[in-house]
Amino acid sequence: MxxxxxxxxxxxxxxxxxxxxxxxxxxxxxxxxxxxxxxxxxxxxxxxxxxxxxxxxxxxxxxxxxxxxxxxxxxxxxxxxxxxxxxxxxxxxxxxxxxxxxxxxxxxxxxxxxxxxxxxxxxxxxxxxxxxxxxxxxxxxxxxxxxxxxxxxxxxxxxxxxxxxxxxxxxxxxxxxxxxxxxxxxxxxxxxxxxxxxxxxxxxxxxxxxxxxxxxxxxxxxxxxxxxxxxxxxxxxxxxxxxxxxxxxxPAHWPMPAPQAAEGEPVVRAQGLAKRFGERRLFEGIDLALHSRDRLVVQGASGTGKSTLGNVLLGLQPADAGVVRRRPDLPATAFQKLYQDPAASFAPHARLAQSLRDVARRHGRAWSQVQACLDRLRVPESLLGRRPAEVSGGELQRIALARVLTVQPALLFADEPTSRLDPVSQQEAMALLLETAAQTRAALVLVTHDDDIAAAVATQRLSFGEAAAA
Incomplete structure (x- = not known):
């Protein structure tokens, strides 16, 4: 033996x-x-x-x-x-x-x-x-x-x-x-x-x-x-x-999304977007228009520029070519990002309750709204007294989701938002994300490598590394 x-x-x-x-x-x-x-x-x-x-x-x-x-x-x-x-x-x-x-x-x-x-x-x-x-x-x-x-x-x-x-x-x-x-x-x-x-x-x-x-x-x-x-x-x-x-x-068992008609003026419109990283071309010729309640799923191999596209749409990075037009009546804070790496998006030495209260105060939200999101995501209140490094990756990902949903953005760029969650928590988190986006009429851009999640969420799709289909 x-x-x-x-x-x-x-x-x-x-x-x-x-x-x-x-x-x-x-x-x-x-x-x-x-x-x-x-x-x-x-x-x-x-x-x-x-x-x-x-x-x-x-x-x-x-x-x-x-x-x-x-x-x-x-x-x-x-x-x-x-x-x-x-x-x-x-x-x-x-x-x-x-x-x-x-x-x-x-x-x-x-x-x-x-x-x-x-x-x-x-x-x-x-x-x-x-x-x-x-x-x-x-x-x-x-x-x-x-x-x-x-x-x-x-x-x-x-x-x-x-x-x-x-x-x-x-x-x-x-x-x-x-x-x-x-x-x-x-x-x-x-x-x-x-x-x-x-x-x-x-x-x-x-x-x-x-x-x-x-x-x-x-x-x-x-x-x-x-x-x-x-x-x-x-x-x-x-x-x-x-x-x-x-x-x-x-996710293979999740129901398919119902088709939705475009609503009003686009929240964001992009024409001819191109971006390089050093000598590598990430993407070029990207055209898209996102309206309220649209759900665009972006897929492609690692390193092809999916996160970079989101950053360009949000105004966090400039495009090398092309133009992005955001709806002029919306403030900059209406465009939010849910980061792929939740640990990097929290102040490492601040307790989680303080980080959440700071966001609620900044955006004029009641603490009860934050608590409602945390309850839906099964986040125990005892975790909020800890620092980011003192909770699991999945717990921190759920807290990050509650934080961004508190803001009620007009456009949410969600970069692999459930990748650290078990299937039950993943289904609950995605259901809350889609429900909140529908209630607040937000447009959603979702990056995922999971074809089953993409099929259950997308009303539009954009694939990198091959011809885009939207």
Whole structure:
């Protein structure tokens, strides 16, 4: 029988005596995979951070973690730190927080190859360049993380997690923000770790990824394991009501949108828009007109300019060619953006309640309106006393959605607004987004890589990398 690479026994996490994760146990041998499903905030990312030994100070871990035969107390994170990158690696959920914004991508990756992978400084740059070329980032070797798209940053962070050659890899939402091609490539990369004699723990909300990875599946809710077993068996015949609800809420089952007639003067009109990034052409010849209650879905491969188009429409970036006309009776604050990376859109040291109250005060909204959105999105009031880094990515994404809906914009550019949410929360969040947009007569521009979400939302479509159809 092959050796056990990772064993977790009775792993728990508490804050101030309140349990966040309860008695989780599993073990993985060489070549095996475990996928974690569950609602946003259920403790999936906490589990990964506890295994790494990288929990925030206020949290306390219990239980034991065994890596490659060496057992340590879960609370003794310092004992596992020498294993980071070499034996135990984590691809975190937020690439913006994993990459150094002041260092170019290729040198960052080369440093990992040299200092963690043992390649040496002479060989490391060539290894980094080859790895970046393999993941379609050869054009980005001289760029900083903030100069690439969210999907590109995700791929760069994954490359760095793999560069040290760790046999135990934990990947937290590794396909978030990736198009279908790179989602499949990421799954292949995780499977390659297994073929090389490693094991993989994958946290995902994407049921297609769980299906493709196979292995074992564990479903968490409120910090507890409610179901586990072979992935194909659980997905085909779930026993627990929550697992059934997760599968039923998959976007493939959402109803199609009803057609809508254009209303009044366009909120925004664009003609002949073109934009380049350095030597790369992102888009050109874009013509569109968005009226109240229009829902335009923008799709295309990572890095093709979808987010940039939204920034141009909102007036955050200038176009290289063409013109944008916004309805003259609308103030600048009527054009709002829901960011792809929610962590980067909140003041890091301000508590979430303060950030929300500042927005409500700035736009003359009652606090009860904010609370109504938070209630619809199932955001507990207890989270508002925390800072952005102290909540999960999915929880922060829901709070960001409540914040922007409080403003009641005339045009909302939503950049992958549900990518960090489980299917149930995703369906609830999208329903609230569409309902609020309809009530306030807002136009919506939605960026998504999910074809099923696009089909359920779009009244117009714009595809990059191929002829646009609107």
């Amino acid at each position: 092959t050796e056990v690479l990772l064993a977790v026994a009775g792993l728990s996490v508490q804050v101030g005596g309140r349990p966040l994760l309860r008695e989780v146990s599993f073990e993985l041998r060489a070549g095996e995979a475990l996928t974690l499903l569950g609602e946003s905030g259920a403790g999936k990312s906490l589990l990964a951070q506890a295994v790494m030994g990288n929990l925030p100070r206020a949290l306390r871990a219990g239980g034991r973690v065994t890596i490659g035969g060496a057992t340590t107390a879960a609370a003794d994170g310092a004992a596992r730190r020498p294993l980071w990158g070499r034996a135990l690696a984590l691809l975190p959920q937020e690439p913006a927080l994993a990459l150094d914004p002041l260092a170019r991508i290729a040198p960052q990756l080369a440093e990992v190859h040299a200092l963690v992978g043992g390649a040496g400084f002479g060989q490391a740059p060539a290894l980094a360049a080859r790895q970046l070329a393999d993941i379609g980032l050869s054009h980005a070797v001289r760029r900083y993380p903030w100069q690439v798209s969210g999907g590109m940053a995700q791929r760069a962070a994954a490359a760095m997690a793999l560069a040290g050659g760790a046999r135990v890899l934990m990947a937290d939402e590794p396909t978030k923000g990736l198009d279908a091609h790179w989602r499949a490539r990421t799954v292949e990369t995780l499977q390659a770790v297994q073929r090389r004699g490693g094991c993989v723990v994958t946290i995902t909300h994407d049921l297609r990824v769980a299906q493709a990875l196979g292995g074992r599946l564990m479903v968490l809710r409120d910090g507890e394991v409610v179901e586990q077993g072979e992935a194909q068996a659980v997905l085909a015949a779930p026993r627990h009501p929550f697992t059934r609800a997760l599968l039923a809420a998959d």
